[in-house]
Amino acid sequence: QQQVKQSPQSLIVQKGGISIINCAYENTAFDYFPWYQQFPGKGPALLIAIRPDVSEKKEGRFTISFNKSAKQFSLHIMDSQPGDSATYFCAGVYNAGNMLTFGGGTRLMVKP
Amino acid sequence: NAGVTQTPKFRVLKTGQSMTLLCAQDMNHEYMYWYRQDPGMGLRLIHYSVGEGTTAKGEVPDGYNVSRLKKQNFLLGLESAAPSQTSVYFCASSYYLAGETQYFGPGTRLLVL
Numbered sequence: 001q002q003q004v005k006q007s008p009q010s011l012i013v014q015k016g017g018i019s020i021i022n023c024a025y026e027n028t029a030f031d032y033f034p035w036y037q038q039f040p041g042k043g044p045a046l047l048i049a050i051r052p053d054v055s056e057k058k059e060g061r062f063t064i065s066f067n068k069s070a071k072q073f074s075l076h077i078m079d080s081q082p083g084d085s086a087t088y089f090c091a092g093v094y095n096a097g098n099m100l101t102f103g104g105g106t107r108l109m110v111k112p
Numbered sequence: 113n114a115g116v117t118q119t120p121k122f123r124v125l126k127t128g129q130s131m132t133l134l135c136a137q138d139m140n141h142e143y144m145y146w147y148r149q150d151p152g153m154g155l156r157l158i159h160y161s162v163g164e165g166t167t168a169k170g171e172v173p174d175g176y177n178v179s180r181l182k183k184q185n186f187l188l189g190l191e192s193a194a195p196s197q198t199s200v201y202f203c204a205s206s207y208y209l210a211g212e213t214q215y216f217g218p219g220t221r222l223l224v225l
Contacts, residue, residue: 009152034213043116043202043216044155089154095209098143098162099170102154 003027004092006103013110019077021106023090026071030092034100035064035075038087047088048075080110114138116217118203124223125193133188133220135203143206144186145170145214146178148199155202161186193224 005024013019025033034049050057050064050073057064061080066073077084090103116137125131135144142163147155147170157170161180175197177189186205190197200221204214 004154006154041218043204043218045216046213093209098160098168098209099157100145100214101171102156104152104154 003101004090004103006090006106008106009104010107011109013080013108015080015082015110015112017080017110019075019080019084019108019110021075021088021090021108022072023074023103024070024072025092027092027094027101028071029094029096030101031095032093033064033066033073034091034093035062036089036091036102038089038105040086044089077108080108082110082112084108085110116203116205116215118201118217118220120220121218122221122223124225125190126225127194129193130189130191131193131222132190133201133203133222135186135188135205135217136184137186137203137205137215138184139205139207139215140183141205141207141215142183143208143212144180145204145206146176146186146188147202147204148172148197149202149219150199158188158201190222193222195224198222198224 035047036044037047038044061078063076145160146158159178164183203217206212206214
């Protein structure tokens with residue numbers, strides 16, 4: 001049973017558009033929600049993260065929106081660029097359990 | 113500063129064979145992790161270690177064993193490989209808690225025939 005559900009599985013966006021990836025979680029013990037970015041042939045790398053006491057976090061073109069009551073969070077990529085083409089993973093972390101649970105991933109393609 | 117390195121990069125095994133994957137990190141991190149990545153399933157935690165000499169089971173530990181004899185190394189063993197273990201394996205490390213940034217290696221692609 002996947003504790004973090006991610007959608008869509010794949011996404012195609014035109015250059016300059018907004019990419020939106022959604023995640024829903026079940027475990028209310030999660031206390032940290034990172035997003036990882038993975039390029040082909042590479043390991044994932046931390047992109048941006050949020051704690052549940054914050055509703056939004058922005059870093060450059062990347063924004064996380066967090067809705068604690070709905071147990072949902074999303075990644076918005078503004079002004080999407082071809083270099084953003086990668087697979088994105090949301091995750092939930094339960095620090096006391098030393099575990100990071102990933103969503104299934106979204107493969108983003110930004111067309112020039 | 114190499115970060116997290118993994119060897120080998122690619123391996124083909126026959127069913128029933130054994131092998132060990134090596135992960136090394138030079139960041140003096142306490143925590144190390146082994147994940148497997150399969151299409152549509154994200155990364156799933158196999159085993160992890162919170163320090164030298166410790167190991168613990170993750171989400172999908174069956175068929176795998178691990179050892180952390182040195183702080184900088186984390187070994188993943190497959191005693192009797194099965195086709196279901198065909199996957200890409202990633203090692204990661206973090207300084208302390210799982211919530212700290214995890215630094216991933218480049219991955220090992222394993223094919224079990």
